[in-house]
Amino acid sequence: MVVKTKPPELELCFDDKDAPWSVYNDPGIRQVDGYNCGPIACLKVMEIYGIIPKNSVEEASVMHAQGYHGIVMEYYNRFMKRYEPDIWYNVSGARSKKIAKEMEHKEEEDDQSTPNHSVAKAHLIHSSESCNIAMEKKNKRQEEKANQALKQCGDAAVKSGVSPGAVVTRKVDGRTYYNPEGLVAIVYQINPRTGGLRTCCEHGVITHDGSVGVYDVPFDRYSIKAPAGTFVPLPEKLAEVRKKVEDGLFNAKKAPRISYSKVHQGQIHANSPVTKARGCGCKRGECMANCGCRRNKLSCHSGCTCNGNCGG
Numbered sequence: 001m002v003v004k005t006k007p008p009e010l011e012l013c014f015d016d017k018d019a020p021w022s023v024y025n026d027p028g029i030r031q032v033d034g035y036n037c038g039p040i041a042c043l044k045v046m047e048i049y050g051i052i053p054k055n056s057v058e059e060a061s062v063m064h065a066q067g068y069h070g071i072v073m074e075y076y077n078r079f080m081k082r083y084e085p086d087i088w089y090n091v092s093g094a095r096s097k098k099i100a101k102e103m104e105h106k107e108e109e110d111d112q113s114t115p116n117h118s119v120a121k122a123h124l125i126h127s128s129e130s131c132n133i134a135m136e137k138k139n140k141r142q143e144e145k146a147n148q149a150l151k152q153c154g155d156a157a158v159k160s161g162v163s164p165g166a167v168v169t170r171k172v173d174g175r176t177y178y179n180p181e182g183l184v185a186i187v188y189q190i191n192p193r194t195g196g197l198r199t200c201c202e203h204g205v206i207t208h209d210g211s212v213g214v215y216d217v218p219f220d221r222y223s224i225k226a227p228a229g230t231f232v233p234l235p236e237k238l239a240e241v242r243k244k245v246e247d248g249l250f251n252a253k254k255a256p257r258i259s260y261s262k263v264h265q266g267q268i269h270a271n272s273p274v275t276k277a278r279g280c281g282c283k284r285g286e287c288m289a290n291c292g293c294r295r296n297k298l299s300c301h302s303g304c305t306c307n308g309n310c311g312g
Helices: 038-048 055-061 067-087 093-111 117-160 238-248 262-266
Strands: 002-006 009-015 021-024 167-170 183-190 198-201 204-207 222-225 257-259
Touching: 002 117, 002 238, 021 117, 021 222, 038 222, 055 093, 067 238, 167 198, 183 204, 204 262, 238 262
Parallel strands: 204 257
Antiparallel strands: 002 009, 009 021, 167 183, 167 222, 183 198, 198 204
8 A cells, every 4th residue: 555645635556556645625514613523523424324415514503503513412312212122131140140041051952053242251251240349349338438428426435435324315307306305314324335235114114115125216316414423403203314314223134114205204294195096088188077087076177188178
């Protein structure tokens, strides 16, 4: 091949061809915007195959409001809308391994007629292994961050001075009780690694629902009012429980259990449960004679479908 240059033309002469190839320099193809140059190449390929008229780059601003980029993207979107289901084939890790095994069995049955899929099989196995490794790394990072956060809570709890015998206020979920008060309780056990603690009161060990199982109160669900050994005004019975905890005489295993909801009711001196009962479900919010609240001789409230506006 012989190359002859005579600007603005490049001539390629081949030994086995009579006519040379001429490559012309087109000064009209100039990129002056911030778009990727890929659309220009796509536009020239479409010109070569006659999909769009020649010199469309120069006329692109007239043909489309977004210029050559908009022209190429319209063709691209139509192409993807039609052929995307045939292009993509998503498989999970288990599915890729199954496909690899099927390909391996097929190769063993007929090595002559079946093409070699070793490259594709290796790629599928590698993708599956890479996915598993990435997931393991992600889980490890999450576990490390969780342990770090727990350690920070534990350090903050120890620094605050909380210990067995300290007086704390447990936070009550406002979604469960309207305008709740904090539960005054005595700490009888603390986990220095996480900052979680277990509390008791004059009625026994405070649990979630009054069952035997006891869970640690997270660091963000309580606030310390008085460290152990410091004076703070308390009801007589609660002060006695605190004294037992400080002296090491409180036996949490034999102490009775009480739910924090009952502790809250006793603290605010409620005569009945403060949780709102489920209201009636009258259709369209219109309470008639068969209204559940009326049958039970109760008044409708905001939990009913009538929102308490029926007057019943």
